[in-house]
Amino acid sequence: MEFKDYYKTLGVDRGVNDQGIKAAYRKLARKYHPDMNPGNKKAEERFKEINEANEVLGDPEKRKKYDQLGSNWEEILRNKEYARQYTRPDFEWQGGESFDPEDFFEAFFGGRSSPKRERRGADIEGEIRLTLEELYGRTKKSLGLNVSGVCQYCNGRGTTSSSSICRGCSGTGRVSRRKDIDVTIPKGLKEGSKIRLAGMGEEGRGKKGDLYLTVRLQPHKCFTPEGYDIYCNLPVLDYEAQLGTDILVPALNGKVKLKISPETQSGSLLRLKGKGLPGSDGEKDGDLYFRIQIMIPKGLSEKEKELIKEFRSLREGREEDIRGSLF
Ligand SMILES: [Zn+2]
Numbered sequence: 615m616e617f618k619d620y621y622k623t624l625g626v627d628r629g630v631n632d633q634g635i636k637a638a639y640r641k642l643a644r645k646y647h648p649d650m651n652p653g654n655k656k657a658e659e660r661f662k663e664i665n666e667a668n669e670v671l672g673d674p675e676k677r678k679k680y681d682q683l684g685s686n687w688e689e690i691l692r693n694k695e696y697a698r699q700y701t702r703p704d705f706e707w708q709g710g711e712s713f714d715p716e717d718f719f720e721a722f723f724g725g726r727s728s729p730k731r732e733r734r735g736a737d738i739e740g741e742i743r744l745t746l747e748e749l750y751g752r753t754k755k756s757l758g759l760n761v762s763g764v765c766q767y768c769n770g771r772g773t774t775s776s777s778s779i780c781r782g783c784s785g786t787g788r789v790s791r792r793k794d795i796d797v798t799i800p801k802g803l804k805e806g807s808k809i810r811l812a813g814m815g816e817e818g819r820g821k822k823g824d825l826y827l828t829v830r831l832q833p834h835k836c837f838t839p840e841g842y843d844i845y846c847n848l849p850v851l852d853y854e855a856q857l858g859t860d861i862l863v864p865a866l867n868g869k870v871k872l873k874i875s876p877e878t879q880s881g882s883l884l885r886l887k888g889k890g891l892p893g894s895d896g897e898k899d900g901d902l903y904f905r906i907q908i909m910i911p912k913g914l915s916e917k918e919k920e921l922i923k924e925f926r927s928l929r930e931g932r933e934e935d936i937r938g939s940l941f
Contacts, residue, residue: 617687618718620667620680628681632674639668666719676723683722735763735818742797742809742827746834746844749891750866752799759825761793763817797827802894804841805831836864842891842900848884849907850874865889865902872904880908 621628624638642664644650651657670676683690740759748755764770766789767782779785795814803809807829815823831839838845848863858876862869865886872884883903890900914922 616718618666620671623663623667624671626671632672635668635671639664639672643668670719670723679722687722734821735816735823737823737826738762738815739826739828741830743830743832744799744803745832746837746839746891747866749799749803749829749831752801752892755797755799757795757797757827759793759795760790761814761816761825762788762790765789795825801892802897803829804891805829805839837866839891839900842893842897843903844890844900845903845905847907848872848904849909850878852908852910855879855906855908863904866891874906878906880906882906 621630624635624642626634626638630638643661646657646661646664648654648658648661651661670680738759738761740757742755742757744755765772765780765783765787768774768780768787770787772780772783772785772787774780780787783789793814795811797809797811800809809827809829811825811827813822814825817823836846844866846864850861854861854874855878856876858878859874860871861874863872863886866889870886870889872886874884878884883905886902886904888899889902893899911918
């Protein structure tokens with residue numbers, strides 16, 4: 615919950631008199647009236663704020679209370695004793711729980727003449743574990759979640775009509791329910807991304823909160839993601855690297871051919887452009903990188919050994935100083 619500076623909303627000084635408030639309110643209300651701004655959501659929101667500010671500052675009793683509240687409002691809410699004096703009589707004390715910003719008015723000034731606002735359910739956070747292939751293919755994923763909501767037996771009061779503790783929620787007013795949802799994986803996700811599912815959060819009185827799912831990628835047998843890019847260690851035989859060849863490599867959409875140029879060195883990075891994870895709108899797709907790892911064949915035959923010895927003798931006098939940089 616945030617403190618609402620109603621003086622700021624009306625654009626007036628704290629010392630303004632009643633006439634000044636009335637004048638400022640009339641001027642702004644005319645300007646932002648929905649009839650004057652059809653279809654303008656911002657103006658509508660502003661109009662509501664102006665009315666809320668006027669309901670408090672335009673009423674001498676409420677204004678006095680509001681001025682006393684001042685910057686101590688948070689302290690007052692934290693302190694139950696104060697809270698009883700300042701908040702409306704039937705205000706539900708829920709210290710520690712976060713309030714919706716919209717509740718500021720409701721908490722301190724009670725019922726409103728304008729239609730009563732409903733309290734939105736809290737947002738909830740969860741994790742969604744995905745394989746790289748699921749992320750790439752943007753498949754649908756079914757998840758089971760525990761979502762808390764208002765107890766239906768007691769309507770969140772915690773007690774029944776005979777004042778005994780509600781058995782549905784043991785008096786807490788809230789119950790946890792298992793909820794199965796289907797998530798359509800959007801484009802542009804990577805490890806740590808958040809998916810927002812509007813209206814899938816906790817139930818409040820009226821509007822539901824949102825559900826935020828953090829993407830956790832499951833380890834892959836050969837791919838390591840880094841943002842949208844993917845890295846893969848690629849073993850290549852010495853003579854393949856020496857002479858160059860085309861080899862089949864894995865990609866997220868199946869196998870693809872990768873060209874190994876002659877004399878490719880161990881540790882070289884070969885890139886398949888755009889074969890990484892799909893970027894979000896405005897961001898480019900990731901690349902798929904192969905890090906060359908040169909392997910030597912095992913189990914050489916006598917003939918092969920002879921040939922390698924012959925190769926060595928052919929290189930005599932032309933050896934490269936490959937360890938020169940170490941000294
Ligand atoms: Zn209950």
